[in-house]
């Protein structure tokens with residue numbers, strides 16, 4: 382396959398300038414990857430500080446509750462807004478979606494470049510919040526009245542959300558137009574990779590719901606700095622309005638993360654098991670679009686304990702429980718794709734397989750949270766904290782890491798698999814279980830989330846042990862994850878330069894990013910010949926082995 386590696390205009394400019402001015406979707410993808418991994422590193426460090434603070438009763442590492450809130454704020458905001466969303470819809474979608482549909486780039490490459498730089502400005506702004514006086518301490522949720530009355534700099538948070546939101550909206554328009562108009566000739570809707578479908582669904586959600594979040598935080602800004610009273614009941618406002626608006630976006634936002642993560646798993650599992658996707662149409666139309674359909678009518682499960690008429694709670698209980706149906710369809714389809722496959726267990730597949738466990742554990746522990754009578758006990762406890770880490774945070778992070786191992790040979794021409802990858806996988810997998818299982822157990826007994834200390838619970842015992850002993854175990858787990866992640870990053874960097882050279886299609890995949898491009902693909906992706914597929918082509922065209 383002829384794949385030019387440079388063009389005349391490329392070779393003239395110094396490397397840094399090429400990267401700074403790039404409009405190539407692959408390089409933009411790599412820029413997102415670097416940013417999101419950096420955010421993961423910093424936010425992970427914050428998590429370590431939080432965990433070590435909780436290891437024992439009393440104050441150890443921090444000097445005030447406000448400082449603790451600052452770390453917690455940054456951890457949550459950065460993990461969601463700067464690690465998972467940019468990692469999945471920024472890096473993975475940018476690099477691989479055009480390749481998968483046989484397009485030479487996205488529809489609007491310059492707007493794409495603008496999106497990634499907006500993302501970087503947002504990260505810089507968020508980091509600045511540590512330098513300016515009175516850094517934000519309002520958590521990623523930013524609930525009033527605290528966010529309005531707090532002396533902290535709420536505006537930094539609001540502007541960060543604006544920039545990231547704008548970046549995502551531009552990305553959404555760009556990718557939707559790309560998938561609608563730039564698919565290889567002959568490629569019908571039922572021939573798309575599942576990852577493409579999940580990305581489309583994620584961007585549809587972003588387009589519909591981001592404006593609501595932007596409005597919610599803008600009103601916060603007005604209340605705090607311009608003297609309006611949107612959220613102030615004493616002047617005719619409504620303090621719960623914010624929570625409603627916030628979760629109207631932020632529950633769907635978990636699917637912006639969850640769906641592309643699932644898409645990556647489908648592509649890895651079909652390839653590694655050499656099987657067609659099981660029940661493709663059910664997975665796409667009932668699973669993926671089922672989730673999009675329900676996404677906007679479940680948000681009240683985040684405010685069950687706020688004041689409201691019972692019928693609203695009941696309605697949202699029904700819709701929340703209904704989410705299990707599309708999620709179940711997707712899960713069954715993943716298992717079915719593995720069924721009787723000749724599965725290759727490389728690092729990508731091990732991460733993908735562990736996601737099947739995470740989704741089961743995270744999904745089942747969500748059922749009590751969906752039921753208002755049980756949430757009365759569990760809400761705002763570390764049980765919720767463990768639930769959403771398993772179902773969203775860890776599930777999606779592990780899927781993203783699976784994707785990085787899977788696509789590593791495509792991006793670098795080298796494998797990242799090896800003893801170091803295997804060791805770091807097991808450290809991470811064991812680590813997350815050691816960290817979060819204890820939080821389920823003490824959460825069920827009332828350990829609140831978001832507390833820097835738990836002196837008031839020092840006499841409470843679970844299974845004959847104090848909360849502190851569970852916190853101690855959880856902290857050891859966090860240390861194990863930290864070592865695992867560190868090894869993993871060293872492995873990524875070392876493998877990019879010195880890893881074992883890989884052929885262009887090392888996993889014998891049928892998907893276009895493997896069959897039709899060099900590793901890494903050059904500008905224009907496919908050399909001189911355009912990709913054309915016929916009606917029998919499928920990215921999952923495997924005959925069972």
Ligand code: HEM
Nearest residue numbers: 635639682683701702747748750751756760761769772773
């Ligand atoms: C499938 C993907 C899912 C994702 C990505 C997800 C994500 C989340 C997140 C991020 C939170 C915590 C928000 C916070 O307080 O900071 C949460 C809480 C919650 N989740 Fe899930 N969840 C999922 C599945 C489920 C399922 C299947 C159910 C129930 C059947 C469920 C029910 C709940 C409820 C009711 C809460 C609110 C708990 C409370 O505040 O008391 N979730 N979820």
Ligand SMILES: [Cu+2]
Nearest residue numbers: 632680682683
């Ligand atoms: Cu929700």
